[in-house]
Amino acid sequence: MSSINNLRDFLLFQELAEDEMMRLTQLFSTEAEDFMPGSIICQKDAPGDSMYLIKSGKVQISLPTDQGDVVLAELGPGKFFGEMSLLDKAPRSANVNAVESTELYILTRKHIAFLMDKEARIAAKMMLAMSRILSARIRVMDDRIQDSFATE
Numbered sequence: 001m002s003s004i005n006n007l008r009d010f011l012l013f014q015e016l017a018e019d020e021m022m023r024l025t026q027l028f029s030t031e032a033e034d035f036m037p038g039s040i041i042c043q044k045d046a047p048g049d050s051m052y053l054i055k056s057g058k059v060q061i062s063l064p065t066d067q068g069d070v071v072l073a074e075l076g077p078g079k080f081f082g083e084m085s086l087l088d089k090a091p092r093s094a095n096v097n098a099v100e101s102t103e104l105y106i107l108t109r110k111h112i113a114f115l116m117d118k119e120a121r122i123a124a125k126m127m128l129a130m131s132r133i134l135s136a137r138i139r140v141m142d143d144r145i146q147d148s149f150a151t152e
Contacts, residue, residue: 009078010053011133015125024122027111032056032103041104042096048085050108054078057102061094072141074099083130086112 007013007021016024032055035041042048044064052059058076062069072094075081085092086109115123 006055009055010080011078012053012080012126012129015129016122020119020122020125023119027114032105035098035102035104037098037100039098039102040095041098041102042082042092042094044093044095045091048082048092049089049110050106051080051082051086052096053080053105053107055103055105057104058099059096059102060099061096063094069095073137080107080130080133083134 007016007024013021013024035057041052041059054075054077056077058074059081060071061073061075061081062071081096082092084090086107089109112123115126
């Protein structure tokens with residue numbers, strides 16, 4: 001990542017102090033990967049060892065069904081996806097496509113292992129932030145499921 005200001009755009013890093021942000025910028029590539037609208041970024045059941053941080057653009061996360069794709073979420077700048085495969089080493093759980101021209105930073109399992117080994121405080125803050133974000137996502141999905149079964 002090219003600057004501290006870019007990092008501040010991500011909820012995942014907002015708890016980090018300035019010196020921690022500086023060290024973190026040294027870990028990431030300054031290059032974001034570009035995806036054109038309609039590009040497949042992740043495919044359900046494919047192996048994965050990384051998560052993606054959205055620098056710009058928008059992605060759609062969906063599950064394929066016999067009746068067509070079910071959209072789970074649309075995410076934009078400052079958000080992340082792909083963390084499940086990064087954390088549990090299981091295949092990707094959903095499809096992710098670029099809705100518009102999108103730039104993504106990639107955080108790999110090797111990055112996380114390095115942080116845990118060399119920068120445990122940064123890793124702990126990031127994991128706590130990720131846990132909070134994932135908890136909020138689960139609560140939203142719980143509400144959506146409950147609403148789908150609600151009777152009027």
